[in-house]
Amino acid sequence: MENIVIIGNGIAGVTAARHIRKLSDKRIIIISAETDYFFSRTALMYVYMGHMKFEHIQPYENWFWEKNGIELVRGYVTQVDTPNKQVLVDGSRAFHYDKLIIATGSKPNKFGWPGQDLHGVQGLYSKQDLDLLEINAPNKEACKRAVIVGGGLIGIELAEMLRSRDIPVTFLVRETSFWNGVLPEGESQLINEHIREHHIDLQLATNLVEIIPDENGKVKAVTTDKGDTIACDMVGLTAGVTPNIDFLKASGIELGRGVKVNRYLETNVADVYAIGDCAEQHEAIGNRRPIEAVWYTGRMMGETVAQTICGNRIEYRPGHWFNSAKFLDIEYQTYGWVFGERGKKEFEQHFHWRDDKENLCVTIAFHKETKLFLGINTFGIRMRHEIFDRWLTEQRDVEYVMEHLADANFDPEFYADYEHKIVSKFNSDFGKSIKSKKKSIKRIFQIS
Amino acid sequence: MSTYDRSMALTGQPPVMLSRNQKIATLVGMFGLAVILLAAFNINFPNKSLWLTISLVSIIGGAVWYSWDAYMHKAPGIKNDGVWFKSLSNQGFWGWIAGIALTGFYIILYFYPEYLGLVAKGDNKGVIGLFDPLSKALSGNPASQWFVYGTLYTVAILAFGIKFLWKYRHNRYERIRTFSVMFFQTAFAFIIPELMARLNGSSLLNGGSLPYYDLKNMWPLNYYNFEGYRIKGFLSSGDIGFAMLIFGIATIFIISPILTYKFGKRWYCSWVCGCGGLAETAGDPFRHLSDKTVKAWNIERWVIHSVVVFVTLMTTAVIYSYLGNDTSKYWLTKSSFLIGVAVLLTTVFAWVMLFKREQFKKDAIYGAIGYFVIIIALIGFHFYSGDGNVFLFKSGTLRKSYSFLIGSIFSGVIGTGFYPVLGNRVWCRFGCPMAAILGFQQRLFSKFRITTNGGQCISCGNCSTYCEMGIDVRAYAQKGENIVRSSCVGCGICSAVCPRGVLKLENGPLKGRIDSNQVLLGNDVDLMKLVNQK
Ligand SMILES: Cc1cc2nc3c(=O)[nH]c(=O)nc-3n(C[C@H](O)[C@H](O)[C@H](O)COP(=O)(O)OP(=O)(O)OC[C@H]3O[C@@H](n4cnc5c(N)ncnc54)[C@H](O)[C@@H]3O)c2cc1C
Numbered sequence: 001m002e003n004i005v006i007i008g009n010g011i012a013g014v015t016a017a018r019h020i021r022k023l024s025d026k027r028i029i030i031i032s033a034e035t036d037y038f039f040s041r042t043a044l045m046y047v048y049m050g051h052m053k054f055e056h057i058q059p060y061e062n063w064f065w066e067k068n069g070i071e072l073v074r075g076y077v078t079q080v081d082t083p084n085k086q087v088l089v090d091g092s093r094a095f096h097y098d099k100l101i102i103a104t105g106s107k108p109n110k111f112g113w114p115g116q117d118l119h120g121v122q123g124l125y126s127k128q129d130l131d132l133l134e135i136n137a138p139n140k141e142a143c144k145r146a147v148i149v150g151g152g153l154i155g156i157e158l159a160e161m162l163r164s165r166d167i168p169v170t171f172l173v174r175e176t177s178f179w180n181g182v183l184p185e186g187e188s189q190l191i192n193e194h195i196r197e198h199h200i201d202l203q204l205a206t207n208l209v210e211i212i213p214d215e216n217g218k219v220k221a222v223t224t225d226k227g228d229t230i231a232c233d234m235v236g237l238t239a240g241v242t243p244n245i246d247f248l249k250a251s252g253i254e255l256g257r258g259v260k261v262n263r264y265l266e267t268n269v270a271d272v273y274a275i276g277d278c279a280e281q282h283e284a285i286g287n288r289r290p291i292e293a294v295w296y297t298g299r300m301m302g303e304t305v306a307q308t309i310c311g312n313r314i315e316y317r318p319g320h321w322f323n324s325a326k327f328l329d330i331e332y333q334t335y336g337w338v339f340g341e342r343g344k345k346e347f348e349q350h351f352h353w354r355d356d357k358e359n360l361c362v363t364i365a366f367h368k369e370t371k372l373f374l375g376i377n378t379f380g381i382r383m384r385h386e387i388f389d390r391w392l393t394e395q396r397d398v399e400y401v402m403e404h405l406a407d408a409n410f411d412p413e414f415y416a417d418y419e420h421k422i423v424s425k426f427n428s429d430f431g432k433s434i435k436s437k438k439k440s441i442k443r444i445f446q447i448s
Numbered sequence: 449m450s451t452y453d454r455s456m457a458l459t460g461q462p463p464v465m466l467s468r469n470q471k472i473a474t475l476v477g478m479f480g481l482a483v484i485l486l487a488a489f490n491i492n493f494p495n496k497s498l499w500l501t502i503s504l505v506s507i508i509g510g511a512v513w514y515s516w517d518a519y520m521h522k523a524p525g526i527k528n529d530g531v532w533f534k535s536l537s538n539q540g541f542w543g544w545i546a547g548i549a550l551t552g553f554y555i556i557l558y559f560y561p562e563y564l565g566l567v568a569k570g571d572n573k574g575v576i577g578l579f580d581p582l583s584k585a586l587s588g589n590p591a592s593q594w595f596v597y598g599t600l601y602t603v604a605i606l607a608f609g610i611k612f613l614w615k616y617r618h619n620r621y622e623r624i625r626t627f628s629v630m631f632f633q634t635a636f637a638f639i640i641p642e643l644m645a646r647l648n649g650s651s652l653l654n655g656g657s658l659p660y661y662d663l664k665n666m667w668p669l670n671y672y673n674f675e676g677y678r679i680k681g682f683l684s685s686g687d688i689g690f691a692m693l694i695f696g697i698a699t700i701f702i703i704s705p706i707l708t709y710k711f712g713k714r715w716y717c718s719w720v721c722g723c724g725g726l727a728e729t730a731g732d733p734f735r736h737l738s739d740k741t742v743k744a745w746n747i748e749r750w751v752i753h754s755v756v757v758f759v760t761l762m763t764t765a766v767i768y769s770y771l772g773n774d775t776s777k778y779w780l781t782k783s784s785f786l787i788g789v790a791v792l793l794t795t796v797f798a799w800v801m802l803f804k805r806e807q808f809k810k811d812a813i814y815g816a817i818g819y820f821v822i823i824i825a826l827i828g829f830h831f832y833s834g835d836g837n838v839f840l841f842k843s844g845t846l847r848k849s850y851s852f853l854i855g856s857i858f859s860g861v862i863g864t865g866f867y868p869v870l871g872n873r874v875w876c877r878f879g880c881p882m883a884a885i886l887g888f889q890q891r892l893f894s895k896f897r898i899t900t901n902g903g904q905c906i907s908c909g910n911c912s913t914y915c916e917m918g919i920d921v922r923a924y925a926q927k928g929e930n931i932v933r934s935s936c937v938g939c940g941i942c943s944a945v946c947p948r949g950v951l952k953l954e955n956g957p958l959k960g961r962i963d964s965n966q967v968l969l970g971n972d973v974d975l976m977k978l979v980n981q982k
């Protein structure tokens with residue numbers, strides 16, 4: 001019987017294991033250092049906020065693994081010995097593999113800021129980071145102010161977490177507007193305002209210069225390139241992540257920023273695969289980045305590599321791009337591609353609508369000439385994945401999308417609908433006279 | 449190795465303290481309760497109407513003030529911060545104290561109403577005496593322990609209903625649904641039956657008197673609806689009485705199947721029902737305490753279906769025992785009634801086995817067991833029963849034990865008393881035969897489902913944690929499957945708390961409602977076909 005060894009029990013590794021189990025009775029061993037059982041990294045924030053206990057963010061009950069014949073080993077892989085097909089755990093125990101899947105995820109970036117290793121300075125990635133946060137910022141008495149450095153998705157989550165315990169937060173963001181490397185102008189602006197609504201001291205276009213210690217080697221203050229000194233008890237470093245692959249340096253496996261893989265998720269060494277956050281495509285797929293550090297792609301790579309390992313060698317061919325997040329109270333979803341100023345293609349035209357009262361907005365990207373629908377961002381309005389996936393596959397144009405927007409709405413029943421407002425703005429922006437059609441169950445569920 | 453989160457206990461505590469306003473509001477509410485408690489110790493309040501008003505106003509006012517302070521200064525959105533840190537809502541010390549107090553109240557209410565001041569002949573004393581003026585104003589009769597309970601129950605639904613409305617003020621589904629339960633409780637469960645009592649003896653009812661009837665409360669939740677004394681009451685009360693009897697039968701056999709087909713069982717369980725109403729309002733702070741394990745689910749299925757079998761047999765036995773053998777008393781005779789029940793059950797069973805087998809799968813065995821127990825019992829009734837006897841028992845005994853075990857202990861003492869320990873829908877999940885029957889329809893014959901939004905789930909677990917029915921919603925959502933579960937009461941909270949907009953309660957076509965396939969979107973289309981092959 002073949003030994004499948006998986007390093008990392010995150011979404012990528014666990015999805016691969018589950019699907020290999022469905023397809024075969026190979027021996028499956030998952031080795032991971034962080035926790036005994038798989039948990040949802042995306043939900044770490046809710047544990048600190050008291051919405052859930054840690055056990056609730058574990059998607060499977062503890063008996064699941066043994067019942068499905070998936071062996072779990074807690075330990076850190078220090079070395080991968082590819083010639084002998086062995087991995088070494090904690091420098092001592094060796095495991096033989098026939099196939100090896102590397103799914104070791106990421107680690108937080110540190111850019112060599114002075115003081116970045118002081119007490120009270122931390123990232124937010126692992127269970128250990130969560131525990132550390134309970135020590136660094138248990139309440140507003142122990143932590144009179146926190147400074148967060150880096151304006152991405154994890155930064156805003158950390159800000160929300162700290163605010164749930166009434167801790168004053170200063171949020172240093174390098175960009176001129178929140179996450180505007182990804183979000184178009186109007187949306188980024190909406191989020192700037194919303195962050196301030198939550199009494200977070202958002203400082204745009206501001207960089208960290210130095211973290212200053214007190215006499216015990218604990219953080220006391222930070223200085224910024226605006227010349228300010230901000231007293232604080234905790235500093236959160238959330239300036240992105242990089243693949244967690246240092247232990248592979250001597251293994252002979254080709255590394256770039258991540259573990260280099262081809263479209264089959266194979267590395268340069270036979271029988272060694274890499275998936276999830278730590279994998280780096282030789283060439284980016286479509287508009288995607290070579291390293292895709294999101295939950296969904298980890299899951300999709302896991303599904304794919306399981307097929308290959310079980311004898312059906314298959315390319316990683318992700319479908320239409322989608323993603324979602326939540327900025328404090330505002331939910332965000334995206335389908336297809338909508339770029340911010342920086343990445344915008346020259347043929348890409350945007351239509352933007354923002355509600356005059358509530359925190360809602362929509363941006364639709366389409367092709368200037370052909371009017372082909374390229375993608376949509378929505379804030380505060382839920383959309384139906386299946387419908388946008390279908391429209392992207394069918395290559396609908398933007399007018400069709402406008403006309404049928406009601407079909408795509410996924411808000412709970414009885415919510416107000418905004419289609420007519422959106423469509424009338426579109427009509428006035430582009431001199432059209434599109435009438436939005438009523439929602440049709442028949443179209444949505446494709447029944448004739 | 450343990451994954452227990454020790455850091456919580458070791459380091460400083462997160463803020464869970466009440467604000468000053470919240471403290472005063474709590475005191476005001478407690479004062480209202482104290483008035484009632486003092487009355488229970490036979491303190492005689494001079495002006496009962498005044499003190500009752502003061503008490504009820506303080507209770508509602510305290511709750512409303514508290515909620516205002518808790519929610520209205522914050523932006524609309526999900527308000528679950530600190531839920532697992534507060535000892536009242538995390539099965540901690542205060543949770544247990546509240547549980548014990550509530551349980552004690554129920555025990556006294558059901559079994560020792562004399563301690564509440566119930567006097568059989570003459571003026572009531574104590575708490576019940578305090579409520580006499582209100583009762584007389586409504587129905588013209590003195591209060592009973594049930595009137596006191598009904599009033600407090602309604603007050604709880606209204607006060608905590610307002611709290612819920614503010615907590616979910618960004619969510620119109622939740623708001624409309626809460627207005628609905630507040631309305632049905634106040635009008636249908638509380639005021640209308642009391643007013644109806646005024647009609648008793650009037651010429652409108654041909655001089656007859658109607659049994660107390662909360663029209664929205666249908667059999668088998670209202671397990672006593674078809675008992676002899678009630679049937680007599682209905683039949684003695686002219687056309688109105690007869691219409692109500694017909695309505696009682698129609699609710700369970702015609703109206704509820706149609707509504708459940710169109711909307712799922714939520715139309716009843718979280719829009720109309722009084723038990724559901726209390727659970728959704730006063731019980732809301734405890735919804736996350738329901739057990740999500742597969743083990744709990746297995747227990748649930750055995751217990752709740754046993755209750756269905758029990759109530760069916762009990763009701764059949766009770767009706768059987770007052771029917772005659774000839775058509776002189778009622779047109780229905782003992783044997784034609786039994787045959788009728790058997791035919792009905794057989795039809796349902798056969799229909800399910802013929803047309804819905806696929807969806808029934810493992811559960812078929814439970815269904816079959818239940819069915820055969822009932823049929824054999826019916827045969828038993830027929831051959832071994834004498835007058836007033838069913839089998840070896842008196843039908844009265846069967847009825848009494850049901851009323852004691854299920855009607856009082858399960859639905860009241862455990863179902864509501866244990867809110868802070870077992871969660872707010874223990875009764876609805878494990879005990880309610882009505883929920884089981886509606887759930888059966890919902891699972892097999894309804895347009896309702898919770899649609900999973902393609903591949904957007906991040907397995908965070910908010911939905912499962914806040915599902916009061918203990919459904920592991922995430923287990924379906926993370927595979928891209930729709931959620932079609934008989935126990936889902938359609939409260940909509942899973943959808944509300946989901947941070948990624950993954951869940952939508954909706955009514956749609958039957959075809960493709962239950963996909964046992966994994967239909968995750970986002971990955972290679974051909975690959976998904978492979979994954980879905982079984
Ligand atoms: C706070 C936060 C919020 C997020 N929110 C979202 C979101 O909303 N949506 C989204 O799409 N994505 C989100 N992400 C990103 C997402 O969580 C990751 O993309 C995903 O978890 C990566 O999964 P993975 O399986 O590749 O790796 P990981 O989940 O990182 O798992 C890798 C595991 O391998 C272990 N490991 C590493 N090296 C070794 C070794 N040498 N030996 C043994 N074990 C090792 C690690 O300890 C880790 O447990 C978020 C991330 C964070 C930190």
Ligand code: SF4
Nearest residue numbers: 915936937939940942
């Ligand atoms: S599944 Fe959702 S709607 Fe159904 S009972 Fe649970 S939380 Fe409520």
Ligand code: SF4
Nearest residue numbers: 905906908909911946
């Ligand atoms: S709350 Fe939403 S994202 Fe989280 S597990 Fe449930 S369905 Fe998935």
